[in-house]
Amino acid sequence: MSQPALDILGIGNAIVDVLARADDAFLQAQGMTKGAMTLIDAAAAERIYAAMGPGVESSGGSAGNTCAVAAALGARVGYLGKVADDALGQVFAHDIRAAGVRFPSAPLQGGTPTARCLILVTPDGQRTMNTFLGACVAFGPDDVAEAEVASAAVTYMEGYLFDPPAAQAAFRKAAKVAHEAGRKVSLTLSDPFCVGRHRAAFRDLVKHEVDILFANEAELLSLYETEDFAAALAAVRAEVGLAAVTRSEKGSIVLAGDRTVEVAAEPTQVVDTTGAGDAYAAGFLAAHAKGLPLAECGRWGSVAAAEAISHFGARPQTDLTARLAAR
Amino acid sequence: MSQPALDILGIGNAIVDVLARADDAFLQAQGMTKGAMTLIDAAAAERIYAAMGPGVESSGGSAGNTCAVAAALGARVGYLGKVADDALGQVFAHDIRAAGVRFPSAPLQGGTPTARCLILVTPDGQRTMNTFLGACVAFGPDDVAEAEVASAAVTYMEGYLFDPPAAQAAFRKAAKVAHEAGRKVSLTLSDPFCVGRHRAAFRDLVKHEVDILFANEAELLSLYETEDFAAALAAVRAEVGLAAVTRSEKGSIVLAGDRTVEVAAEPTQVVDTTGAGDAYAAGFLAAHAKGLPLAECGRWGSVAAAEAISHFGARPQTDLTARLAAR
Numbered sequence: 001m002s003q004p005a006l007d008i009l010g011i012g013n014a015i016v017d018v019l020a021r022a023d024d025a026f027l028q029a030q031g032m033t034k035g036a037m038t039l040i041d042a043a044a045a046e047r048i049y050a051a052m053g054p055g056v057e058s059s060g061g062s063a064g065n066t067c068a069v070a071a072a073l074g075a076r077v078g079y080l081g082k083v084a085d086d087a088l089g090q091v092f093a094h095d096i097r098a099a100g101v102r103f104p105s106a107p108l109q110g111g112t113p114t115a116r117c118l119i120l121v122t123p124d125g126q127r128t129m130n131t132f133l134g135a136c137v138a139f140g141p142d143d144v145a146e147a148e149v150a151s152a153a154v155t156y157m158e159g160y161l162f163d164p165p166a167a168q169a170a171f172r173k174a175a176k177v178a179h180e181a182g183r184k185v186s187l188t189l190s191d192p193f194c195v196g197r198h199r200a201a202f203r204d205l206v207k208h209e210v211d212i213l214f215a216n217e218a219e220l221l222s223l224y225e226t227e228d229f230a231a232a233l234a235a236v237r238a239e240v241g242l243a244a245v246t247r248s249e250k251g252s253i254v255l256a257g258d259r260t261v262e263v264a265a266e267p268t269q270v271v272d273t274t275g276a277g278d279a280y281a282a283g284f285l286a287a288h289a290k291g292l293p294l295a296e297c298g299r300w301g302s303v304a305a306a307e308a309i310s311h312f313g314a315r316p317q318t319d320l321t322a323r324l325a326a327r
Numbered sequence: 328m329s330q331p332a333l334d335i336l337g338i339g340n341a342i343v344d345v346l347a348r349a350d351d352a353f354l355q356a357q358g359m360t361k362g363a364m365t366l367i368d369a370a371a372a373e374r375i376y377a378a379m380g381p382g383v384e385s386s387g388g389s390a391g392n393t394c395a396v397a398a399a400l401g402a403r404v405g406y407l408g409k410v411a412d413d414a415l416g417q418v419f420a421h422d423i424r425a426a427g428v429r430f431p432s433a434p435l436q437g438g439t440p441t442a443r444c445l446i447l448v449t450p451d452g453q454r455t456m457n458t459f460l461g462a463c464v465a466f467g468p469d470d471v472a473e474a475e476v477a478s479a480a481v482t483y484m485e486g487y488l489f490d491p492p493a494a495q496a497a498f499r500k501a502a503k504v505a506h507e508a509g510r511k512v513s514l515t516l517s518d519p520f521c522v523g524r525h526r527a528a529f530r531d532l533v534k535h536e537v538d539i540l541f542a543n544e545a546e547l548l549s550l551y552e553t554e555d556f557a558a559a560l561a562a563v564r565a566e567v568g569l570a571a572v573t574r575s576e577k578g579s580i581v582l583a584g585d586r587t588v589e590v591a592a593e594p595t596q597v598v599d600t601t602g603a604g605d606a607y608a609a610g611f612l613a614a615h616a617k618g619l620p621l622a623e624c625g626r627w628g629s630v631a632a633a634e635a636i637s638h639f640g641a642r643p644q645t646d647l648t649a650r651l652a653a654r
Contacts (some may be wrong), residue, residue: 020425021644054395054422054642056382068381087414095381100348315381317348317639 004103004183007075007289009152010065011144011165011174013136013160014081015115016088018055019127019274019313022120026052027128037129037191039163040118045132048118057088058313059095060117062158062190065314069282069304070097071156072320075289078102078148084220088114091314099315104145104193108135125309126272140166141173144191149174150181154212154285159190161217161224162198175209186212188281189219196222206239212288214281220245244298246280252301254294263298266306275314286316300324331510333429334402334616336479338471338501339390340463340494341408341432341489342442343415345382346454346601346640349447354455359447364456364518366490367445369418375445384415385640386422387444389485389517392602392641395426396609396631399647402616405429405475411462431472435462452597452636460491468494468500476501477508481539481612486517486546489525502536502587513539515608516546523549532603533566539615540570541608543650547572571625573607579628581621590625593633602641606631627651 016258019191022166026035030048032096040048047057058182059068064079071077079096083089084106092114096103115134119127139161155178175185189195195202202223213236217225220232236243237255246252247265287297303323304316311317313326354361357375366564367375367553368556376382386395390407398404406423410416412434423430442461446454468489476482482505488494502512514537516522522529529550533540540563542550547559563570566584573579574592581588614624630650638644 049421052388052425054425055418056640059381091382091384094376098379098381208487289537312644313383 004151004153005076006078006152007288008067008070008285009078009080009155010063010067011059011080011155011161011170012158013115013133013164013223014064014083014092015061015117015131015136016057016092017060017117017119017274017314018049018057019119019121019272020053020055022052022122024122027120027122032128032130033193034122035126036193037131037160040130040132042132045049045116045118048130049247052118052120056225056312057091058315059092060314061189062160062278063156064092064096065278066156066282067101068096068315069279069308069320070286072316073283073286073300073304074321075286078104078147078152080105080143080148081133082108082135082139082143084108084112084115085112085201088116089135095315104148105143108138112138115193118295119274121272121312125273127272127274134246136165137166139164139170141170144174144177146177149177152183153289154184154186156186156281156285156327158188159194159198159202162201168201171205175205180228184211186214188214188277189223192218192222195219197223199223199287206236211241214246214277215243216246216277222250236256244280244284244301246277252298254298256294259294261298262300263295266302268306268310270309272312273309275308276305278310279315331478331480332403333479334481334543335394335397335612336405336407336475337390338407338482338488338497339388339485340460340491341391341410341419342388342444342458342463343386343419344387344444344446344601344641345376346385346446346448346599347380347382349379351359351449351450354447354449359455359457360520360524361449361455362453363459363520364487367457367459369459371457372443372445375457379445379447383639384418384534385642386419387602387641388622389487389515389605390483391419391423392605393483393609394428396606396635396647397613398427399643400610400613400627401648402613402629405431405479407472407475409435409462409466409468409470411435411439413441413482415565416462419460422642429474432470435465439583440496446601448599448601448639452600454599454601463603464491464493464496466491468497471497471501471504473504476504479510480616481511481513483513483578483608483612485515486521486529489521489528493526498532502532505572505588511538513541513612515541515577515604516550519545526550526552538568540567541573541604541611542570543573543604571607571611571628573604579607579625583621586621588625590622590629593629595633595637597636599639600636602635603632605641606635616628
């Protein structure tokens with residue numbers, strides 16, 4: 001087995017975010033589920049965009065955010081995802097490459113636009129997401145470049161990948177290629193409703209394919225269909241070699257075999273929670289790639305998440321390595 | 328003379344900003360003049376974009392920013408400017424309308440893209456701007472809707488309008504229509520280098536057409552080709568009925584006939600100075616539209632400018648009326 005050229009290869013829905021502030025009454029009037037990610041079609045995307053306030057556009061996508069943050073923390077990172085050959089696709093490709101991430105995916109030709117996520121941020125800092133998948137629905141097994149997967153120590157995939165029809169097969173192919181090359185497979189569960197839409201497939205994958213799992217409390221409870229957090233922790237400990245469960249201001253719990261490491265959250269002022277979980281996974285994996293102990297992996301995750309929630313938008317706006325060193 | 332339907336009609340270059348962080352070495356390597364606005368062509372825009380870091384896109388344009396801020400402060404506002412029929416043009420139109428600004432201008436057909444401004448923000452909070460004018464070069468006298476101008480108490484124009492070839496004639500037409508309707512004409516000088524490029528035209532307009540002038544210290548010194556600030560103030564006092572001169576952390580000086588009102592800056596932490604002058608003019612004009620005294624017009628300007636420089640980006644991100652009431 002050769003030395004990996006990449007620490008992390010992210011695979012996910014390549015999305016441009018449109019962030020706007022909104023109040024709870026707006027979410028109610030639009031029938032949105034606060035804090036969740038809802039899939040919308042092109043017509044709904046136009047309708048919501050017309051109704052929402054002035055926006056700020058920036059590259060997003062859960063795994064894309066993780067890759068950008070991990071690169072900012074010094075990891076060697078690649079990303080696979082499908083944009084269209086349009087203005088937003090150029091923005092996505094520019095931004096992820098400018099973040100230092102290898103992005104070899106060719107854009108989709110033929111008119112289906114680049115995916116966008118209309119994100120409403122309420123005064124409490126919570127984000128409510130409405131995703132038009134656009135070109136992402138074309139991402140399938142052929143888009144999983146085997147040499148890229150085989151070259152990465154960890155292939156990291158987002159649960160949202162289970163929403164577009166062909167991506168689940170792409171996910172399974174990537175897991176197979178990674179394991180055949182002696183590499184690890186990591187998954188984030190993304191969203192409790194996404195878990196609910198694809199629970200059986202997630203359960204099967206978590207048990208048989210995933211080496212490093214990221215989830216928050218609600219996602220883990222949804223995965224195991226329980227309201228008992230201790231039972232969910234016991235279930236995931238039995239099935240996955242390494243799991244990090246995030247709990248917002250309560251920090252995170254890292255499980256590895258019979259070891260349990262509790263990690264504190266980094267105190268910060270919450271402006272916008274968009275990208276908090278993505279940043280945590282990035283910090284954790286970047287530290288893990290350096291061979292740091294689990295407590296330090298968790299701390300890097302907490303520091304990255306604190307940076308993400310302290311400003312409007314999901315990608316880093318301040319010097320993350322300086323933040324790590326400040327402690 | 329009928330009652331005006333609008334308090335402010337802004338006319339300017341309709342631009343989408345692409346903001347990225349950069350260090351001074353990047354500016355030097357790219358040959359940029361720190362703090363200035365430089366006009367670039369399409370090829371330079373591609374070259375700089377490829378070299379710069381991950382960006383955040385949001386609607387900008389000096390007068391566009393002013394209109395969005397003034398609307399947030401409760402003024403009745405319209406805007407004229409030329410976008411293309413493309414994705415960024417849709418973003419600009421959405422954002423200014425979502426801010427509550429009337430935007431009747433039709434998009435330009437035919438392939439010239441919407442203007443963009445590549446803005447590099449250095450760690451000291453200063454912004455260095457590189458503008459590709461795109462569709463704005465098509466803005467001319469025919470785009471000055473006479474009924475809109477006649478309906479606005481104040482027509483507010485940015486000095487940057489003097490850069491695209493046809494816009495200077497549009498400016499003069501708007502001033503003529505406004506005065507014939509018994510309305511006022513306001514101008515911001517925009518940038519000391521822009522003043523240098525068009526000094527004779529500016530001097531003529533300021534003397535004969537402008538009722539309310541906005542300028543910072545450097546722009547005013549450039550206009551009158553002097554290094555003596557007191558002399559520049561005396562010159563502008565003799566030529567313009569109402570002038571507000573901004574001085575960064577030293578606040579602003581309002582001149583009206585033989586009256587002089589000194590206004591303090593609002594203390595805040597500087598994150599990004601993009602849009603500071605635009606926001607000051609918005610606050611000033613919004614208060615002026617309510618008939619408030621000059622000291623209060625200046626305070627509204629200071630509060631709006633402080634909000635603009637306290638975050639990344641030029642358009643408001645917090646509740647401006649709450650900020651005004653907090654004092």
